[in-house]
Amino acid sequence: MAPSSMARVSGRCGPEAPIDLVQLATNTLGNRDLEVQVLHLFKSQSSSTLERLANETDMSVRLDLVHTLKGSARAIGAGRVAEVCENLEGRMKQAPGSATEGLVAAVDEANTYIRDLLAG
Numbered sequence: 001m002a003p004s005s006m007a008r009v010s011g012r013c014g015p016e017a018p019i020d021l022v023q024l025a026t027n028t029l030g031n032r033d034l035e036v037q038v039l040h041l042f043k044s045q046s047s048s049t050l051e052r053l054a055n056e057t058d059m060s061v062r063l064d065l066v067h068t069l070k071g072s073a074r075a076i077g078a079g080r081v082a083e084v085c086e087n088l089e090g091r092m093k094q095a096p097g098s099a100t101e102g103l104v105a106a107v108d109e110a111n112t113y114i115r116d117l118l119a120g
Contacts, residue, residue, distance in 0.1 A: 018110040020077030027075055039114045042076050046107045059096045063089060081106045
């Protein structure tokens with residue numbers, strides 16, 4: 001599953017893609033098995049993080065969840081998710097009840113893309 005073949009399978013590549021496949025390949029040293037593993041891990045972790053975020057009331061825990069998700073997103077090249085996390089972190093520090101719908105949408109988009117990549 002080379003980055004170019006993954007992009008063809010998904011039908012989306014380039015700057016509009018939710019995952020930067022070149023960054024993913026770079027971060028996994030071109031190891032295709034590792035790429036698949038980290039994509040599965042991100043999909044699972046991001047979904048559980050969103051669930052925890054929706055149910056968590058402690059602001060410091062909520063900030064930690066968003067911060068951790070930001071790092072995970074950067075590691076796989078999910079730039080939009082990382083950007084939304086960073087913006088949300090800033091808003092949460094100013095207004096603790098900040099809405100997370102934008103984050104949910106960005107994660108859903110990335111996870112749909114990952115699902116399509118892995119299904120191909």
